[in-house]
Amino acid sequence: MRSRFFLTMIIISSVVSIAAQEKPAPRPWMSPQLSPDQRADLVVRQLTLSEKIQLVHGIGWGPLRPGDPVPPDNNGGAGEVQGIRRLGIPSLQQADSAVGVRMAAAQSRYATLLPSVLGAAASWDVKAAHLYGDVIGRELRAQGYNQSIGGGVNLARDPRNGRLFEYPGEDPLLAGVTVGHVIQGIQANKIMADIKHYAFNDQETGRTVVDVHISKQAAHESDLLAFELGIRIGQPSSVMCSYNKVEGDWSCENKWLLNDVLKGEWKFSGFVVSDWEATHSTTKAALAGLDMEMPGAQFFGTPLEDAVHRGKVPQARLDDMVHRLLRSMFAAGVIDHPSSPRQVVDPFRGRDDAQHIEEESIVLLKNDRGALPLLADSLHRIVVIGAHADVGVLSGGGSAQVDAPGGNAISPDKPTKWGEAVYFPSSPLRCIRQHAPNAQVSFDAGTDLAAAVQAARGADIVLVFADQYMSEGGDAPTLALPGNQNALIAAVAKANPHTFVVLETGNPVSMPWLDDVQGVLEAWYPGIGGGQAIANVLFGTVNPSGKLPITFPRSEKDLPHPRIFGMTYNTPANGGLPEHWVSEEKTASFPADYTEGVRFGYKWFQSEHKQPLFPFGFGLSYTHFTYDDLQIDSDKKQVHFRVRNDGQRSGTEVAQAYVQLPPSSGEKFMRLSGWGRVTLAPGASQQVTVQLEPLALASWDEPAERWNWIHGDYRVKVGRSSADIALSGHLMMQ
Numbered sequence: 001m002r003s004r005f006f007l008t009m010i011i012i013s014s015v016v017s018i019a020a021q022e023k024p025a026p027r028p029w030m031s032p033q034l035s036p037d038q039r040a041d042l043v044v045r046q047l048t049l050s051e052k053i054q055l056v057h058g059i060g061w062g063p064l065r066p067g068d069p070v071p072p073d074n075n076g077g078a079g080e081v082q083g084i085r086r087l088g089i090p091s092l093q094q095a096d097s098a099v100g101v102r103m104a105a106a107q108s109r110y111a112t113l114l115p116s117v118l119g120a121a122a123s124w125d126v127k128a129a130h131l132y133g134d135v136i137g138r139e140l141r142a143q144g145y146n147q148s149i150g151g152g153v154n155l156a157r158d159p160r161n162g163r164l165f166e167y168p169g170e171d172p173l174l175a176g177v178t179v180g181h182v183i184q185g186i187q188a189n190k191i192m193a194d195i196k197h198y199a200f201n202d203q204e205t206g207r208t209v210v211d212v213h214i215s216k217q218a219a220h221e222s223d224l225l226a227f228e229l230g231i232r233i234g235q236p237s238s239v240m241c242s243y244n245k246v247e248g249d250w251s252c253e254n255k256w257l258l259n260d261v262l263k264g265e266w267k268f269s270g271f272v273v274s275d276w277e278a279t280h281s282t283t284k285a286a287l288a289g290l291d292m293e294m295p296g297a298q299f300f301g302t303p304l305e306d307a308v309h310r311g312k313v314p315q316a317r318l319d320d321m322v323h324r325l326l327r328s329m330f331a332a333g334v335i336d337h338p339s340s341p342r343q344v345v346d347p348f349r350g351r352d353d354a355q356h357i358e359e360e361s362i363v364l365l366k367n368d369r370g371a372l373p374l375l376a377d378s379l380h381r382i383v384v385i386g387a388h389a390d391v392g393v394l395s396g397g398g399s400a401q402v403d404a405p406g407g408n409a410i411s412p413d414k415p416t417k418w419g420e421a422v423y424f425p426s427s428p429l430r431c432i433r434q435h436a437p438n439a440q441v442s443f444d445a446g447t448d449l450a451a452a453v454q455a456a457r458g459a460d461i462v463l464v465f466a467d468q469y470m471s472e473g474g475d476a477p478t479l480a481l482p483g484n485q486n487a488l489i490a491a492v493a494k495a496n497p498h499t500f501v502v503l504e505t506g507n508p509v510s511m512p513w514l515d516d517v518q519g520v521l522e523a524w525y526p527g528i529g530g531g532q533a534i535a536n537v538l539f540g541t542v543n544p545s546g547k548l549p550i551t552f553p554r555s556e557k558d559l560p561h562p563r564i565f566g567m568t569y570n571t572p573a574n575g576g577l578p579e580h581w582v583s584e585e586k587t588a589s590f591p592a593d594y595t596e597g598v599r600f601g602y603k604w605f606q607s608e609h610k611q612p613l614f615p616f617g618f619g620l621s622y623t624h625f626t627y628d629d630l631q632i633d634s635d636k637k638q639v640h641f642r643v644r645n646d647g648q649r650s651g652t653e654v655a656q657a658y659v660q661l662p663p664s665s666g667e668k669f670m671r672l673s674g675w676g677r678v679t680l681a682p683g684a685s686q687q688v689t690v691q692l693e694p695l696a697l698a699s700w701d702e703p704a705e706r707w708n709w710i711h712g713d714y715r716v717k718v719g720r721s722s723a724d725i726a727l728s729g730h731l732m733m734q
Ligand code: BGC
Pocket: 078, 096, 149, 196, 275, 276, 399, 472
């Protein structure tokens, strides 16, 4: 009896202990009732030192460098941080996704190519910016990623910067608002977003060694303001610090940039991730505010663990790094809503969205005698020339390169390489033919000038496509279109007065032939719906509404710095021949003195009384808008006015509000302070209210380290562009 009792007890107790073993440990941090900070704190308490270290660096170059080790769970993106499985913390799977998800081809996946970010900024449409992010976010999710590492917002201080196509232009307000809404669109898909490259990574020439010098006031009122607004609006999970130095310190170990401004002044609660191999130290970087080294563990692996052991980096600082990552993961929803199961990306929806954004982004720069839109019925012979317009549209390179479906449209059988121009299969020629089915539409490659001239003679119209390939890692030495394209356009325009130019450029370009052509359209890098969008604008199915987010200068001579810092292209040693897209890796640091301060782009041209080729904010429409009835509410910082469509077609106007600070500011230029976007039927009018951005009216008080609003009379100017002001008034700041 007794032994049976013991046997029963043994059985019961072993069942209980098995049940106890099987019952998963409680994970209170999985409760969505708690705040992201509370959830992160609970996880941090569970982590061992080596687990904490694991969360603050990447796994190495992985899939980026063929031959490097790739962990089994790797998703094929540019970065991975291994999660903590025992606690339910997933790995961070990061993908470059500036203009669409990168590195899809290696996994046989598809990703939508969006128009360039500079193009999207030309829409001045926050809904289009949100949609831009939405495309990226949903395709990242479908492909199994949980973080985007796009979000470039470096201002266009130099119009020759090789990465301008990844950035939203030269004005801090337009750039910050655009990128903020892109981030919102990404994070609406419960995907973590990023903003980069923090800060002053404004040229590619010597990007890993250039040392930027700028006053704190100018910094706050220009490049930093774009980040501040982008972060305020978008609340991204991370900020990527850049390759360059600022005032002698690398950005990724720059206490002023990271601890003082980003985490101090702006109260940024996400994490700082280094650009790929932009970390230069352990203790200095950790104490300055860097939270994650990418892509590997050179400084934040064992050396950080040692530094914590030896008390050089306080344990609390390591906990803070980990907390920032975890709270961002909880806040974005990637732990509660993992990106699985995977799905097939919807290419049709992506293409339609890309086309829509491009249709809002194309800027009509010239339209002599209203020659555009083209009337298909009156055209018998159309000649299309150049830029591979028979097969596709150009895309930008580097880590923003999206893989083209079917391979590079101009050489589908060859694998694409870094630094090689990739064309996407959206053929403008085919779409032009669809719009003019009764016309004879022929194509000439434009490589042989005489043949192109011959083809152009006698045609009803000639459409010359011209392009400029740009990529991370190099800048354009000049503003000229590369190759023989200027000569081609000039020769064709001479042979046929009905010549129109369609530009697919990463950057502003000079146009020595401008007076000789009838029309010019800036299509940027047009994205996968580009062929359709361009044809729709040419034939008037879409009325163009894009406005320049960047000044088009006449010549390099008019720029604050006629030569890019550190660029040595035009020396006797290389024959003085400016090559296109000069890649310069330098080892010795050199200074970049931003003596212009905040005065670059339109602020430079205005204060120096220089005439640009096309001013900031400029763009034509097939209709015409008039403005009246300006009212200014100084208390609410609001501007009210009426816009009327005076033309024959319905159209969209981007009405811009600029403000000039009181004379005591010393500023001799206007600042973009807000805008309104209205779509109007012919003859219709609408009251527009623009809320001015307070920081666009503020000055940074350097000694007091805070924003300051000067008392007095602010001149408010409202118009079609920075150089076409329709209404003026006064705002009184008490
Ligand atoms: C670029 C970053 C990019 C990273 C990872 C770097 O070269 O500057 O923008 O996110 O590579 O591909």
